[in-house]
Amino acid sequence: MxxxxxxxxxxxxxxxxxxxxxxxxxxxxxxxxxxxxxxxxxxxxxxxxxxxxxxxxxxxxxxxxxxxxxxxxxxxxxxxxxxxxxxxxxxxxxxxxxxxxxxxxxxxxxxxxxxxxxxxxxxxxxxxxxxxxxxxxxxxxxxxxxxxxxxxxxxxxxxxxxxxxxxxxxxxxxxxxxxxxxxxxxxxxxxxxxxxxxxxxxxxxxxxxxxMTILSNKDPLTGAWNRRYLMSNFASTVERWRKEDGTYHYALLDVDDFKPLNDTYGHDYGDRILKAVVVAFQEPLKEHGYLVRMGGDEFALLFTAADPETLVGSGFARLREHLGCSSQPGGETQAPEISVSVGLVSVPPNVHASEDTLYRAADQALYEAKARKSKCRGEVHFVACKLTDPETAIRTLAG
Structure with missing residues (x-):
């Protein structure tokens, strides 16, 4: 008592x-x-x-x-x-x-x-x-x-x-x-x-x-942000970068021939690749932006960087390193060759564009990157464009 x-x-x-x-x-x-x-x-x-x-x-x-x-x-x-x-x-x-x-x-x-x-x-x-x-x-x-x-x-x-x-x-x-x-x-x-x-x-x-909010904005498989998060935070993130007079970049990244890899080595290995993409790009994007899983093997990157191609290349190098260090599927002694295609849109601070506009421009650049991948020797097939008008993108091959 x-x-x-x-x-x-x-x-x-x-x-x-x-x-x-x-x-x-x-x-x-x-x-x-x-x-x-x-x-x-x-x-x-x-x-x-x-x-x-x-x-x-x-x-x-x-x-x-x-x-x-x-x-x-x-x-x-x-x-x-x-x-x-x-x-x-x-x-x-x-x-x-x-x-x-x-x-x-x-x-x-x-x-x-x-x-x-x-x-x-x-x-x-x-x-x-x-x-x-x-x-x-x-x-x-x-x-x-x-x-x-x-x-x-x-x-x-x-x-x-x-x-x-x-x-x-x-x-x-x-x-x-x-x-x-x-x-x-x-x-x-x-x-x-x-x-x-x-x-x-x-x-x-x-x-x-x-x-619950975090869980609803996270991809359950990879732990990356999902499209809901991108739609909710796109405007505020871009507005902050525009006030800082900085060019920002919107990129779509796609793992080449993901379905054959998935069918050949199993869904577990396919899931491992998707998770590895998220882990690999977390460090390069740290304090510069974020990675979003749009669905399937497609990812969106929203970030600022003086040299966006170098940042993407750094993330891909980490991806190869991560997959090379992990156990290989089916008892293979060497990891299957992985390549990615990237379509990137650079947006100057004086240009206003919606997420949907940037997605369509980046998707077109990604399509061109995939079409040219057979002509490229590198593992990253990269096509960039500069958005000078919400309806028109001037595309230049950047690699």
Whole structure:
């Protein structure tokens, strides 16, 4: 029972403390906005109550001291309301809320010392002071600290001058503070527990959504991005490169005679080739773009490079190396000869073109590369074109 109670209190001691660092950072980010809203709500309620209190004091004929104190506290509440919308640091927001409550408590004590009595209005103010504490979504640590600060201000200032106040009033004050403080802390504890459970659920839900999004954008066989990802990110990626005044490239890569290889050596070897293409081009494309499996043995490359042909050649060299190091199909001692055809479109930064336009231009270049492969001795059959107009591509043989 005791251990369970300690564990429960430890759980709600802080609303941002979790076992995993990533979850704690997420909770910290979430609590900043929640605390800003809670602090704004608390200061707004305090402002309304203090304004009502000022009107009440004026109507009941209370002295100037009561009116002056209420007006100053109302101005402080208004200042906190504005500041809560501007601050972005969680600890600063906590301190701002604590300052408002402690200053209000101190003002009530000074008012009691000034008048020499605890009026019913002051008792109501003390009770309301504790009641607004749960409006801020802080953990038990912060709520306990501000509760003890308010309690200490009232207790120490009155015990040291007990002769100035009626004994019954002091005991009534202790009862009001103890009862209101315990109720407030109980509410904060409950709220913190519910809030932490909500943060955990939202964190897991968002992570699950991210994982599902990644899975829906990934090719299940090779792990490369799929066409859905290309369509979703093409515009933003190209726009970023255009703002950097850089020429970008769109290429279609196709493994030559893939079907005969697949039929001769089996589907497992065909799958191995497709996976090897992805692995081989990951490093050359790193920080320059990405590879997309369009379907079958066709891949799209969207990237920036001063020399795109060299980048493609580097990827192909890694492909041959990767396949040469792996076990060969059917017990062969030498890997089957692999070649690829590439059709590439280079797009200057001043040209606007859709992904569909680039695909059609690159597909035509790829068709030409495949048609000329028998005339080429290299393992990469490469045809490039420069897009100067979305409807017209000027093609030049680049290898």
């Amino acid at each position: 005791y251990r369970k109670l300690v564990a429960s209190l430890h759980h709600v001691w802080s609303t941002t403390r979790f076992g995993a660092k990533e979850l704690s950072n997420y909770a910290h980010y979430m609590m900043i906005e929640e605390t800003r809203k809670g602090l704004a709500a608390m200061s707004a309620v305090a402002l309304l109550l203090l304004c009502a209190q000022t009107v009440l004091y004026a109507g009941l004929g209370f002295g100037y001291t009561y009116l002056y104190t209420s007006v100053l506290l109302a101005l402080l509440a208004a200042h906190v309301f504005v500041s809560a919308r501007l601050l972005k640091d969680l600890n600063s927001l906590y301190l701002l809320g604590m300052s408002l409550l402690v200053v209000c408590g101190t003002a009530f004590v000074l008012l009691a010392h000034k008048t020499g009595t605890f009026s019913l209005a002051l008792f109501a103010g003390v009770a309301l002071l504790f009641m607004v504490i749960p409006m801020v979504p802080w953990g038990l640590r912060e709520a306990f600290a501000v509760t003890m600060l308010i309690y200490s201000v009232f207790t120490l200032s009155t015990v040291g001058n007990a002769a100035r106040f009626e004994r019954e009033a002091l005991w009534a004050l202790q009862l009001v503070m103890a009862g209101a403080g315990i109720i407030s802390l109980a509410l904060v504890t409950r709220n913190a527990s519910v809030r932490k459970s909500d943060i955990l659920a939202r964190f897991e839900l968002e992570n699950a959504h991210k994982r």
